[in-house]
Amino acid sequence: MPAPITEEQSRQDREALLDAAEALFYERGIQAVGMDRIRAASGLPLKRIYRLFATKEDLVVAVLQRRDQQWRGSLAAHVERVADPRERVLAVFDWLAEWFAEPGFRGCAWVNAHGEIGASSEPVLAEVRSHKRAFHDQIAGWAQAAGMPSAEPVFLLAEGAIVAAGISGDTAPARHARATVETLLGSP
Structure with a gap:
């Protein structure tokens, strides 16, 4: 069983996700960027992304x-x-x-x-x-x-x-x- 995610790890994951999404959305546009691209840029699994934000x-x-x-x-x-x-x-x-x-x-x-x-x-x-x-x-x-x-x-x-x-x-x-x-x- 994986270790529980700490509050600090959650904060770091959230910031990494926001950094990646902001850069991609600003550079390419919101609709042109899929969640797989955000996953790749953030280094976070989709499951983790959707735990942080339920929707795009x-x-x-x-x-x-x-x-x-x-x-x-x-x-x-x-x-x-x-x-x-x-x-x-x-x-x-x-x-x-x-x-x-x-x-x-x-x-x-x-x-x-x-x-x-x-x-x-x-x-x-x-x-x-x-x-x-x-x-x-x-x-x-x-x-x-x-x-x-x-x-x-x-x-x-x-x-x-x-x-x-x-x-x-x-x-x-x-x-x-x-x-x-x-x-x-x-x-x-």
């Missing part, structure tokens, strides 16, 4: 939730290193430009997930909407601190830059969006 949909939601925490955490860490509230708003676009330049950048994981299965998966749609609300709220906090009457233009420029960069493979959308936000902010 559950795995997709978990990947998006974890990515949200990491993505928005990285953004916040970058932006909050800047002292001036006005410059913090602009730092959003500097961070986006760095992200767009990363090898393997394929646009927004949540937009990609929504485009693939958001219409047919209520849990995935809910997670996409949750991420977008949280990202909006982050930007709203920084925009409000900078004295902007509305965060909507900044949010929409950020979202547009992400989509444009994902399609074009170019970092220029972040630079263009930043210049527009700088105009909106006016002179210090």
